[in-house]
Amino acid sequence: MEDLLNDSSIYVLSCLRKRGYKTRPTLSKPKKVVGNNLVFKDAQKEDAAFILELRTDSKKATHLSKTSNDLKQQEVWLEKYSNDSGQVYFIIFNKQGEKVGTVRLYDITNDSFxxxxxxxxxxxxxxxxIESALLVYHFALSLGFEKAHFDVRKGNESVWKFHERFGADKVEETTDDFIYNISLEAIEKSLEKYKKYLPNGFSIED
Ligand SMILES: CC(C)(COP(=O)(O)OP(=O)(O)OC[C@H]1O[C@@H](n2cnc3c(N)ncnc32)[C@H](O)[C@@H]1OP(=O)(O)O)[C@@H](O)C(=O)NCCC(=O)NCCS
Known part of the structure; x- marks a missing residue:
């Protein structure tokens, strides 16, 4: 059992988790995460144009790192991403099948993502x-993560307020950014507090 728990294969660890064993957390790219109004699907090369459209929108991009408006470059990035086990990039769909957004999990540091x-x-x-944040946390907890960290531009006030309402703690700041941690306890409290946004729970399809 100890050998299995130390196995480097993401597949082996996910099998152990499904059987109720506590393993070190790993990111894996599921086919879908299904919520109430939203479905997360793993980003594909074909999503390059959609991602570019979002990331180069003058209003949306104010607080994002700059993306060059180059479709080929974005496709190459997504191809490379498909072989990168260190991150999961989701396209957010609504239940009508329209693409409505993106979200990404990355930078595993022990049990934090x-x-x-x-x-x-x-x-x-x-x-x-709120639903997309709940799905991020449910998905991450299902992979064995117990906390999260992220930074938000100081000027992105609605977003850092959002995270603070979710229970994130400001732990540091740089010239431009506030840096946050959120504990398992705070995540679980928010999953409970906002559970009406996922009245039928969520599911993960591998
Ligand atoms: C980040 C982003 C996806 C958040 O979505 P959003 O719709 O702006 O989220 P908001 O914080 O405005 O929340 C939406 C609504 O839910 C409400 N809400 C948010 N958190 C809530 C909470 N904890 N409890 C109750 N209501 C809440 C808000 O008041 C708001 O309601 P309103 O529309 O009636 O004002 C969006 O702002 C965006 O695309 N930003 C550009 C990119 C960016 O900066 N991303 C972050 C950097 S990674």
Whole structure:
């Protein structure tokens, strides 16, 4: 059993987790994470144009790291991403099958993951932000993570306020950014507090 728990294969660890064993957390790219109004699907090369459209939107991009408006470069990035086991990049769909946003989990540090690249298209219903955050945390907890870390631009006030309402603690700041941690206890408290946004729970399809 000890050998299995120390196995480097993400597949072996996910099998152990499904059988109820506590393993070290690893990121894996599922086919889908299904919520109430939203479905997360693993980003594909074909999503390059959609991602570029979001990331180069002058209003949305204010607080994001700069993306060059180059479709080929974005496709190459996504191809490389498909072989990168260190991150999961989701395209967020609504239940009507329209692409409405993106979100990414990356930078595993022991049992903590970082999330970001969180963008919702202009005009999406206001409950999509909470539902997408709930799905990120449910998915991460299912992989064995017990906390998260992220940074938010100081000027991105609505987003750092969002995280603070979710229970994140500001632990540091740089010239431009606030740096946050969120504990398992705070995550679980928010999953409970906002559970009405996922009335039928969530599911993960591998
Ligand atoms: C980040 C992003 C996806 C968040 O989505 P959003 O819709 O702006 O989220 P908001 O914080 O405005 O929340 C949406 C609604 O839910 C409400 N809400 C948010 N958190 C809530 C909470 N904890 N409890 C109750 N209501 C809450 C808000 O008040 C808001 O309601 P309103 O529309 O009636 O004002 C979006 O702002 C975006 O795409 N930003 C550009 C990219 C970016 O900066 N990303 C972050 C860096 S990674």
């Amino acid at each position: 970082c999330w970001g690249s969180w963008i919702l298209k202009n005009g999406t219903p206001s409950n999509y932000s």
